[in-house]
Amino acid sequence: MGRMDTLTELCEYLKNFFDDGCAVYSGKISVAEGTVTCSRDLFDSVTVPLEVGQFFRVTGSVFDDGVHCYPDMEMRDGSFEGSIQPMRVPNAVLHLAHEISDWKEKYEAVDSTAMSPYTSESFAGYSYSKNGAGSTDGASGWQSVFKSRLNIWRKI
Numbered sequence: 001m002g003r004m005d006t007l008t009e010l011c012e013y014l015k016n017f018f019d020d021g022c023a024v025y026s027g028k029i030s031v032a033e034g035t036v037t038c039s040r041d042l043f044d045s046v047t048v049p050l051e052v053g054q055f056f057r058v059t060g061s062v063f064d065d066g067v068h069c070y071p072d073m074e075m076r077d078g079s080f081e082g083s084i085q086p087m088r089v090p091n092a093v094l095h096l097a098h099e100i101s102d103w104k105e106k107y108e109a110v111d112s113t114a115m116s117p118y119t120s121e122s123f124a125g126y127s128y129s130k131n132g133a134g135s136t137d138g139a140s141g142w143q144s145v146f147k148s149r150l151n152i153w154r155k156i
Helices: 001-013 091-107
Strands: 025-032 034-039 044-046 057-060 066-069 076-086 120-123 127-130
Touching: 001 066, 001 091
Parallel strands: none
Antiparallel strands: 025 034, 025 076, 034 044, 057 066, 057 076, 120 127
């Protein structure tokens, strides 16, 4: 999972896509070589005003839903009915997304004992216990580990 996937997952978890009053462009969205345009009807087409390096959310696409950074040359060229939402992501959230991505790379490996849902196990004469990172279910996912830092950005 890449950093953009982590930022998408983080924003979904927070229920916060940092729109900060930005216009949402809905209609027929066209993507060509990283440029995004929105057509509401035959006579109303506008290039979505995104700054280089600005994040934006795509919804309604079969292949490209999620958070992207403009221009995103990895988006598939084509058209779909959906929306583009420019975002204003604070630097603190971007740093947090990077930390979460690094944490996930380290601890969410298939063989990682850190991701075991159990706080203790015993079998064949062997036993161990571990801290559940404050989680009520014993799991120590990134949401539990970063909870105190996530709460200030979370919307209800």
